[in-house]
Amino acid sequence: MKEDPGFYDYWPYEGRPRIQWPNGARLALWVAPNLEFYELDPPDNPQRKPWPQPYPAIPGYSIRDYGNRVGHVRQMELLDKFGIRGSVSLSVALCDHHPEIIELGKERNWEFFSHGIYNTRYTYGLSEQQERAMIRDSMESIYTHTGQKCAGYLAPALSHSERTLDLFAEVGTELFGDEAGFYTCDLFHDDQPTPIYLRSGKRFVSIPYSLEMNDTIAYVVNKIEPRRYGQQIKDNFDRLYAEGAHSGTVMCIPTHNYQVSCPHRLRAFEDALEYITSHPDVWVTTGREIAEYFIENYYDVVSADIQARAKEGAR
Amino acid sequence: MSLDDAYLEYPHRHYGMDHHRYDWSMLSTRQPVKWPEGKTLALWVNVSVQSFPLDQRGVPFKVPGGMTMPYPDLRHYSLRDYGNRVGIFRVLDAIDRFGIRPTFAVNTRLAERVPYLIGKLAARGDEILCHGYHMDALHYGGQDETEEAQLVERALTGLRAITGQPIRGWLSPAKNESANTPELLADNGVVYFCDWVNDDMPYRFRTSRGELTAMPLSTELDDQFVIQSNGHSEGSWVDQVCDACDLLLQEAEQHGGRILGLNIHPWLMGQPHRIGHLERAFEYISAQKGVWSAPAGEILDAWRGQQ
Numbered sequence: 001m002k003e004d005p006g007f008y009d010y011w012p013y014e015g016r017p018r019i020q021w022p023n024g025a026r027l028a029l030w031v032a033p034n035l036e037f038y039e040l041d042p043p044d045n046p047q048r049k050p051w052p053q054p055y056p057a058i059p060g061y062s063i064r065d066y067g068n069r070v071g072h073v074r075q076m077e078l079l080d081k082f083g084i085r086g087s088v089s090l091s092v093a094l095c096d097h098h099p100e101i102i103e104l105g106k107e108r109n110w111e112f113f114s115h116g117i118y119n120t121r122y123t124y125g126l127s128e129q130q131e132r133a134m135i136r137d138s139m140e141s142i143y144t145h146t147g148q149k150c151a152g153y154l155a156p157a158l159s160h161s162e163r164t165l166d167l168f169a170e171v172g173t174e175l176f177g178d179e180a181g182f183y184t185c186d187l188f189h190d191d192q193p194t195p196i197y198l199r200s201g202k203r204f205v206s207i208p209y210s211l212e213m214n215d216t217i218a219y220v221v222n223k224i225e226p227r228r229y230g231q232q233i234k235d236n237f238d239r240l241y242a243e244g245a246h247s248g249t250v251m252c253i254p255t256h257n258y259q260v261s262c263p264h265r266l267r268a269f270e271d272a273l274e275y276i277t278s279h280p281d282v283w284v285t286t287g288r289e290i291a292e293y294f295i296e297n298y299y300d301v302v303s304a305d306i307q308a309r310a311k312e313g314a315r
Numbered sequence: 316m317s318l319d320d321a322y323l324e325y326p327h328r329h330y331g332m333d334h335h336r337y338d339w340s341m342l343s344t345r346q347p348v349k350w351p352e353g354k355t356l357a358l359w360v361n362v363s364v365q366s367f368p369l370d371q372r373g374v375p376f377k378v379p380g381g382m383t384m385p386y387p388d389l390r391h392y393s394l395r396d397y398g399n400r401v402g403i404f405r406v407l408d409a410i411d412r413f414g415i416r417p418t419f420a421v422n423t424r425l426a427e428r429v430p431y432l433i434g435k436l437a438a439r440g441d442e443i444l445c446h447g448y449h450m451d452a453l454h455y456g457g458q459d460e461t462e463e464a465q466l467v468e469r470a471l472t473g474l475r476a477i478t479g480q481p482i483r484g485w486l487s488p489a490k491n492e493s494a495n496t497p498e499l500l501a502d503n504g505v506v507y508f509c510d511w512v513n514d515d516m517p518y519r520f521r522t523s524r525g526e527l528t529a530m531p532l533s534t535e536l537d538d539q540f541v542i543q544s545n546g547h548s549e550g551s552w553v554d555q556v557c558d559a560c561d562l563l564l565q566e567a568e569q570h571g572g573r574i575l576g577l578n579i580h581p582w583l584m585g586q587p588h589r590i591g592h593l594e595r596a597f598e599y600i601s602a603q604k605g606v607w608s609a610p611a612g613e614i615l616d617a618w619r620g621q622q
Binding site: 053133265 | 333456555558566
């Protein structure tokens with residue numbers, strides 16, 4: 001075990017080089033629906049129990065199935081209204097179980113990125129070879145079912161190894177060169193993209209994927225009221241939009257349609273999206289597009305700034 | 316040491332569900348349903364009338380809402396009993412004031428112990444469904460099948476005898492089940508059950524001993540879940556109920572009839588400081604033109620007639 005994962009150097013928020021998004025936008029907004037499949041009877045993992053009860057864990061399983069049966073379509077219709085394309089964090093087994101949902105995402109030109117095979121299969125305990133095979137399976141499945149070269153990763157159920165990001169980047173390169181495997185949503189250290197150090201030296205970035213804005217964290221962990229969640233989204237936006245006048249920020253709203261798309265919660269979310277999209281200088285985009293734009297335009301200048309400031313810090 | 320390679324094998328990775336209980340189906344692709352009298356939103360007010368024993372065993376877990384203190388936990392025992400002595404009568408007044416046709420989910424043990432109350436409920440002519448034997452008589456994975464079979468049989472036979480009703484519906488305590496529960500319910504003449512929270516509409520559910528219908532009774536909007544587990548204010552619960560009502564009414568215009576299932580606990584909403592909030596929710600919903608208040612079994616029959 002290490003004291004620090006070693007993915008990035010300390011890089012203070014003040015005094016950074018200015019980032020500007022396309023058309024002078026101050027804030028890049030992306031919405032990341034998690035389209036997930038949880039198994040009713042998954043194998044045990046020695047480090048994490050998939051369900052709190054012995055088989056069958058109906059309360060947990062059935063509410064997650066609600067997202068697939070009811071929630072996704074409800075959210076798709078809402079996002080259509082605001083011209084928002086989802087960046088899907090995908091349990092790729094969903095392509096096999098529920099291809100209809102994948103089709104609906106494809107029709108909308110949504111992005112699909114890897115969230116592992118099932119959200120009930122964890123990275124814990126996998127050998128490097130096993131984890132590599134699992135990641136490869138997930139990227140190949142996305143390509144087979146959507147034609148997309150998977151750009152991003154969010155580890156299944158946020159379960160990681162020390163090598164997760166290295167392996168994702170390397171498998172992406174093996175399959176599709178620089179067109180795949182170049183961003184991660186697994187790190188929550190910043191409101192702007194950050195270059196990530198990997199053993200391969202690949203140009204790879206962390207794109208902000210806010211746990212604080214995540215509906216499951218809001219509703220299941222923090223147990224807040226729907227309208228308070230809506231207000232938090234608006235407040236989060238207001239501050240990032242204001243700061244974006246100095247240097248472009250990223251706002252992500254990760255969702256789970258077994259939470260946010262329940263009938264008693266969707267209105268608060270709708271109000272928040274309406275508020276955000278009524279502002280002129282918002283780049284409504286996807287995770288992949290943010291990562292590509294950043295790598296193309298800011299990766300080098302930001303990396304140089306980080307290096308320079310790391311040296312200052314070392315003196 | 317790494318995991319066995321079997322951890323990366325996925326025997327159920329194929330089209331549809333990873334089990335055989337029901338078919339995969341998206342709500343948006345189903346044939347629209349129409350409710351009687353041209354209504355679009357069926358309101359199912361499910362009043363859970365519960366019995367929490369003082370000598371709780373807590374096997375395999377302590378039921379939410381049950382005893383938490385060392386024996387004898389008089390505070391929780393009596394606070395739950397409050398619902399059956401006082402709270403229920405406030406809830407009934409509210410129901411009648413707004414013309415709501417409720418469904419009572421009754422623990423059979425309560426019917427045995429408090430014939431007065433069950434007599435009152437049965438005499439109203441409202442539907443009664445079986446909420447298991449009592450709140451500590453849980454159904455759970457790994458439970459002995461014979462023991463569970465006796466539990467289900469005792470709960471249903473007892474409630475049928477006491478109420479004189481056919482008792483077609485079932486709600487497991489804590490919505491918890493074993494792998495055998497659906498079969499045992501089918502064996503005992505249950506037609507519909509309300510434990511699976513994966514849909515906003517009914518759907519067909521397979522058992523090896525005949526078919527059940529799963530009815531949608533939301534946990535996420537349940538008063539106990541919102542107010543007690545999440546710690547939201549009563550006012551927020553009312554907002555959530557009204558927002559759900561609005562959304563479902565709106566969705567029903569395009570996609571066909573919907574159901575608003577509200578599970579209410581008299582020991583919670585029947586408190587003097589909460590009953591007004593329940594009334595506000597009822598007032599709002601019952602004022603909506605598209606709303607059809609009906610017992611669960613009647614909603615089920617209307618749905619079935621169109622499948």
